[in-house]
Amino acid sequence: MIEFINVEKTYTNGTKALENIHLKIEQGEFVAVIGLSGAGKSTLIRCVNRMHDITGGKLIIDEVDVTTLKGKQIRQLRRRIGMIFQSFNLVTRTTVIKNVLVSFVPDNPFWRKLTGIYTKEQKIKALEALDKVGILDKAYVRVDQLSGGQQQRVALARTIAQNPDIILADEPIASLDPVTSKIVMNDFKKINQDLNISVIMNIHHVEIALQYADRIIGIRKGEVVFDGPSEKVTQEILSEIYGGRLEEIQSSTEERLA
Known part of the structure; x- marks a missing residue:
């Protein structure tokens, strides 16, 4: 369970990215965070794994205040939290399976890190993870x-190979075409349901967020202006989240999905 208690985030230049954030996210939820660019969506999810440190309030994960963690404790926290970026963050000049095996490096002894040799069990887990997202046949490509x-x-x-409790996804489909976006979103949904992994996704595409997420958190100017089930989101609520730019956002989404 993740709990934000009066969380604030102010950058060193004085910009307030988050203010008065109160949220509870239970294990197994699929949450989409929506709002305009610069509203604080990325900052919100990156606070969960301490990529960004909050400057006020408390952030609790399973009854532990993560703001108090240091060094090795932060690394242990991040082992439980998977992070998916828009840019993929892969080593493109090596094989698919080697990229997946990287998830085991933090737990390996020094000699394995040095030689790049993985155990049979780790290789099996990597192949199983590729199978779960439907690209097992690409393992050695x-x-x-x-x-x-x-x-x-x-x-x-x-x-997935990392066996996390939580997956944070920062605009994971922003650079993908509409058909591919739906395939990737189907993967996220399947993993969320089959493995009971909490998914918290920052996403620009409103229609896709409403289609796949169970819960929507709307952020405007660093504050939560809506938090509720996807089916409760109305045009009025979207107007509150996006202000005068709602039609622009909808038009952009419709063009992308056409």
Whole structure:
């Protein structure tokens, strides 16, 4: 369970990215965070794994205040939290399976890190993760020979192999075409349901967020202006989240999905 208690985030230049954030996210939820660019969506999810440190309030994960963690404790926290980026963060000049095996490096002894030799069990887990996202047949293909959607699925497989409790996804489909976006979103949904992994996703595409997420958190100017089930989201609520730019956002989404 993740709990934000009066969380604030102010950058060193004085910009207030988050203010008065009160949220509870239970294990197994699929949450989409929506709002305009610069509203604080990325900051919100990156606070969960301490990529960004909050400057006020408390952030609790399973009854532990993560703001008090240091050094090795932070690394242990991050082992439980998978992170998916828009840019995939893969080593493109090596094979798919080697990219997935990277998830085991932090737990390996020094000699394995040095030699790049993995155990049979780790290799099996990597292949199982690739199977879960439907690209087992690409295991020994170089990453730079894959499409953008396939690369994002490799990144997702790498995260699954890590066996996380939580997956944070920062605009994971922003650079993908509509058909591929739906394939990747189906993977996220399946993993969320089959493995009971909490998914917290920052996403620009409103219609896709409403289609796949169970819960929507709307952020405007660093504050939560809506938090509720996807089916409760109305045009009025979207207007509150996006202000005068709602039509622009909807038009952009419709063009992308056409």
